[in-house]
Amino acid sequence: MAEKILQIRNLTTGFMSEKGLAKATDRVSIELEKGQTLCIVGESGSGKSVTAMSVMRLIDYAGGIIADGEVLFNGQDLVKKKQSEMLKIRGNLITMIFQDPMSALNPVFTVGDQISEALRIHKGLKKQEAWMQSIDMLRRVGIPAPEIRVKQYPYELSGGMCQRVVIAMALACNPELLIADEPTTALDVTVQAQILDLLLQLKNEFRMSMLLITHDMGVAAEVADRIAVMYAGTVVEEGTVREIFEQPRHPYTIGLLKSIPGLEGERGGELYTIKGSIPPLSQLPKGCRFHPRCPYAMDICRHKEPEMHESPTGHKAACFLDEADGSDPRPGAAKSQETKSAAKVTIRSMSEVAQS
Ligand SMILES: Nc1ncnc2c1ncn2[C@@H]1O[C@H](COP(=O)(O)OP(=O)(O)OP(=O)(O)O)[C@@H](O)[C@H]1O
Ligand code: SF4
Ligand SMILES: [Mg+2]
Known part of the structure; x- marks a missing residue:
């Protein structure tokens, strides 16, 4: 079964x-x-x-x-x-993605900080390691120029991009x-x-x-x-x-x-x-x-x-x-x-x- x-x-x-x-x-x-x-x-x-x-x-x-x-x-x-x-x-x-990507993201932190945080809390990664993995996750969810996007704030991204970031956050810890x-x-x-x-x-x-x-x-x-x-x-x-x-x-x-x-x-x-x-x-x-x-x-x-x-x-x-x-x-x-x-x-x- x-x-x-x-x-x-x-x-x-x-x-x-x-x-x-x-x-x-x-x-x-x-x-x-x-x-x-x-x-x-x-x-x-x-x-x-x-x-x-x-x-x-x-x-x-x-x-x-x-x-x-x-x-x-x-x-x-x-x-x-x-x-x-x-x-x-x-x-x-278990991770969850909600309807509104903007409410899932914190406006005062860069997307890189937000993905990194999950990796540091749950996987115990060091700052630099978590940052590199955040860039890799952004790449995997189809965000172009992830090395640049990782340093941006949610308001600098479109709704679709923000939902990709939320997906990256949700999947970062596998x-x-x-x-x-x-x-x-x-x-x-x-x-x-x-x-x-x-x-x-x-x-x-x-x-x-x-x-x-x-x-x-x-x-x-x-x-x-x-x-x-x-x-x-x-x-x-x-x-x-x-x-x-x-x-x-x-x-x-x-x-x-x-x-x-x-x-x-x-x-x-x-x-x-x-x-x-x-x-x-x-x-x-x-x-x-x-x-x-x-x-x-x-x-x-x-x-x-x-x-x-x-x-x-x-x-x-x-x-x-x-x-x-x-x-x-x-x-x-x-x-x-x-x-x-x-x-x-x-x-x-x-x-x-x-x-x-
Ligand atoms: N925080 C809350 N306090 C009181 N009742 C609530 C609360 N959240 C949901 N409910 C009630 O629970 C019931 C189910 O709501 P739920 O949000 O699960 O519906 P849904 O199927 O997700 O609808 P939608 O498609 O609109 O998202 C509804 O009658 C709703 O009014
Ligand atoms: S009311 Fe309709 S759905 Fe409900 S048991 Fe009767 S036939 Fe089925
Ligand atoms: Mg609902």
Whole structure:
């Protein structure tokens, strides 16, 4: 069996409010194999970032509380670690890239100082050695004239360059796991595809595993081995990129796929949107949390919560349609390969159009 680098089990995280714990994730379970890329997709507010921040235990500093569950990293439960122990893991064995590169960089230090610091803290390198390695990292992330750039401040670099510096910082200590939370969304469309390509190339070069968070199915189609679909704080479907695009089982996933621009949209039809909006976890409906928005909702969906079912190939979904007798109303796989291609084309073409 393939080795798992990360096993998130029944992770429930929340924030204290006047009424007690307001959940932000609810029994999230996700597994990542060594060397693979798992994408977490889902609408805004579905709990993607809270899941990532919980893995890093940065959630503690954002006022969050891990109420239940485990986060096994190479078999060790990070939930049980003290913050002093996490300091040896975070920024070293597990690193994270955020959406906005400017907020990750300190404006008053040169980029060389910032990459060097990580190398000196975690790898114990001497000043000169860390500086030389910083130049090498800038070169590896495709920054031209790294000997000059290394002495510059973040404000002297473009957004794309800054995100390359952040990637250099994240990879400097050769982490085993890279978590990237919407790493391209704040960037100009011309550089989005370049940064994604760079991440994939470096992931292979550094033999890392990657947990990539995105609300963009196009990005997931481009980079993922497996995809976990989150809705209202929990995972509703998980499978290989092929299973998700060719045989989506959860109606929410089907809705996300139908909403990809370039399918209905480019052909003159209206772009599909999933009706309604995601509920806060404090106001979840009874039964299946997706039922008020689900075009296939049945009686049982309004009373009972569906459990996750796993196919023999490992494709998981939580939907009563998998247990229902009679004809299946969900659309078949006929258009699915087309959907995946459209998703990939969307981000490529955005970039190409912008460049022309
Ligand atoms: N610091 C916080 N305090 C209170 N609630 C929070 C905090 N951070 C997140 N939440 C809540 O947790 C839930 C999940 O938020 P999260 O940021 O994980 O969503 P997301 O899937 O990353 O969305 P997006 O795509 O917009 O980044 C939301 O309901 C959000 O309001
Ligand atoms: S369980 Fe019912 S409401 Fe929920 S996604 Fe499946 S069909 Fe829709
Ligand atoms: Mg987020």
